[in-house]
Amino acid sequence: MYNDFFGLKETPFTIAPDPRYLFMSERHRDALAHLLYGIGAGGGFVLLTGEVGTGKTTVCRCLLEQLPANVRLAYILNPKLNAIELMATMCDELGIEYDPRESSLKTFTDLLSRRLLDNHEQGLNTVLMIDEAQNLSVEVLEQIRLLTNLETNQKKLLQIILIGQPELQELLAKKELRQLAQRITARYHLRPLSLNETKSYLEHRLRIAGVMRPVFKGKAIKLIHKASGGIPRLINVISDRAMLGAFAENLHHVDVRTVNKAVSEVLGEKTDMAENGSLVNHWKWAVPTLLVGLTLGVTAWSFGLFNDAVGTSSEQQPEHIAQLADSSQAASINEQTTKVGETDESSIKTNDVAGENVRENISKTPSELAEEFWGEQSWDRSGAIASQNLLALWGVSYLPFQSPDACSFAANYGLGCDQGMTDWKFLSQLNRPANLKFTTAQGGDFWGTLIEIQDQSVVMQFGENQVMIERKKINPMWTGEYRLFWKKPAGFRDPVGIGSRGAEIIWLTNFIEMSEGITIEPDNVFSEQVADWLALFQMEHGLISDGILGKHSIMMINNLAEPSIPKLFVERLQVEK
Known part of the structure; x- marks a missing residue:
């Protein structure tokens, strides 16, 4: 109806899944990557969850277009089936003939087993993908788990991808499905757009x-x-x-x-944002604000602050910070960096930026800052939300009901947990995103996630809000307590020293050879030569030089050997002890 009026060739905002309108955000690309990984992983379950309308089906359609040639896919759209119907549908999808009157699970299992073995002998991977999987019954899920028992000595014959709403996570957390939950090799929760x-x-x-x-x-x-x-x-x-x-x-x-x-x-809702508002309401706040603004302006001018405020525009913020925040409060990055509709709002934004920068010079109490960090969100008292956000940086989808202990949960993904008391200097040395514990007199204890350190400022995430703030302003709130995750080398459990053997020693000697060109023989023994090298490495990187391979030494090595791990991106850091 409005296409000609706006000069459109067609209606742009239909809810039909037209592939031409596919918009792959970073979240959707990550979800697709998890599914593609699942298809090639060779067994087990892959889980993709997300709220209604977040684009799970879009990701599925994109996956179907990128299936490797050696994949045979059984795609089930209607999961409200009993066990017999599920097996029959799988046979239909894989082109397996059967008697329509067949009602024996054993017969269907035998048919599927033969087809899976045939596919394996031909170098083909067989994948079962079930959409709307939150509608599956416990009995059917258990039958699906039993299908993964079809295997050779080298690999499982069936890879299963479950896609559903968040309720699927709750369903899989049931005690009777714990065997299935243990077989999930990859999880991803698709979040809404920023x-x-x-x-x-x-x-x-x-x-x-x-x-x-x-x-x-x-x-x-x-x-x-x-x-x-x-x-x-x-x-x-x-x-x-x-x-x-x-x-x-x-x-x-x-x-x-x-x-x-x-x-x-x-x-059926009314929102509280208005473009102009009524004239009466406008003047109710405009006059007091004008008086306050004039007072602040005179005060700022007298102390030489006005020129600094005018000279600091929103365009001076680092570009990558503008992409961090999803929502904004007074202290959020997004308020100063998101640029939309500048043509018709430029005069308003100029005044807003100048006023915001003047207000930034007025000190705020820790409690006031904390309230701005959280806005209308529920504060994270236990650290569960912070753990969820921190693990997301590692590509791990964590929901607190899955495991009350985030450290134990992270261990399933080869991640270690480091926690204790520290300062900015040591955090910058480790160069890992971390959860920090804060406290204020009025607000009490709460947790946030340190994402970046940049000169004298840090980027923090509190729930869904990300903010940039000077460290000197956040220091009075930080208790010094931290928690972070780090990638363990294969075989590592406890610190090791001279005389130790194992896969973690091979990992260390391989790194020495790669970085120094020194060949260590034998490569699986922690010799004095290895200890001497490690002690020197520790000294160069500000660690206790004891020649023992522990978690902090591993983190320092991973900084050089693992470019894909999340880091703080410390630049031009001037540490305040």
Whole structure:
């Protein structure tokens, strides 16, 4: 209806899964990578979960287009089946003939077993993928687990991918399914789009539909993201209704007022963001704010702060920080770095940035800062949310109900856990993202995730909010307590020294040969030569020079040997002890 009005070739925001409109965010690419890994892993279960409308089916369709030639896939879309129906459907998908009147599980198991062995002998991998798997019964899931018992001496004959809503995680946490849960080799939880991704998503769909110019104003995009929660399906529904409303009012841009109406009509909700507001409400806050602003301006001028404030624009923030934050409070990065709709909001943004920078020079108590970090979120008192965010940086999907101890859970992925009391200097040496414990007089204890150290500032994540703040401002809140994860070499359990043997020694001697060109013989024995080299390495990297291979020495080696592990990206650091 509105296509000609906006110059569109077709409607951009339908909910039909048109592959031409596929938008692969970083989250969707990660999810696809997990599925592709699962197909090639050779046995076990791979789990992909996500809220309704986050794009799980989109990822599945993308996977189907990228299947290796040696894969034979059984794709089940309707999981509300009993065990017999499931086996029959698998036979249908794999082209196995059977008697339609057959009702014996043994017969179906034998048929499937023969086909799996035939595929294996031909060098083919067989994959069972079940969508909407949260609807599976416990009995059917147990039957699926039994199918993974079909194996040779080298590998399992069937790889299974389960895709479903978050309830699937709860289902698999049941005691009677613990054997299945132990066979899950990879998990990924697909999260909604961030604010920047929502903006890119809207622009992408409009571009495919034939319009290159901006259609949605900056604040309208923020409201769409807030109302939809970043869920692509809801973004489509709200955006389609908003464009229809703009067409009805002969508006060539979609503004906040139009999106407010669309949200109310689509979701039955009223939002609290307004573009202009009523004249009465405007002056209720405008006059006091003007007086306060004038007072602050005079004070800032008298202390020489005004020039600094004007000279510090939002464009001076590092570009990569602008992509971190999903939502914003007074202290969030996103408020200063997200650039949308600049054409029609430039004068407002100029005043906002100047005022924000003046306010930044006014000291805030630790409790006030902490409240800004969390906004309307529930504070993380136990550290469970921080552990979830930290493990996500390692590519591990962790939900607290899976295991109350994040360290024990991380061990399943070959990760060790390091925790205790420390300072910024040692954290920068280890160069690992870490969970930090904070406390304030009013707010009590809470946890956050340290993502980056940059000069005298740090990037922290509190729940879903990411913020940049000077270390001197966060120091009064930090208790010094930390927790981080690190990658263990194969075979490592406890610190080892002279005389030890094992896979971890081979890992160390291989690194020595790679980095120094020194051949260690035999390579599986911790000799005095190895101890001497390690002691010198420890001294050069600020560790206790004891010649014993422990977790901190391993972290330092991994900094050089493992470029893919998450790091703090410490640059130009001037450490305050």
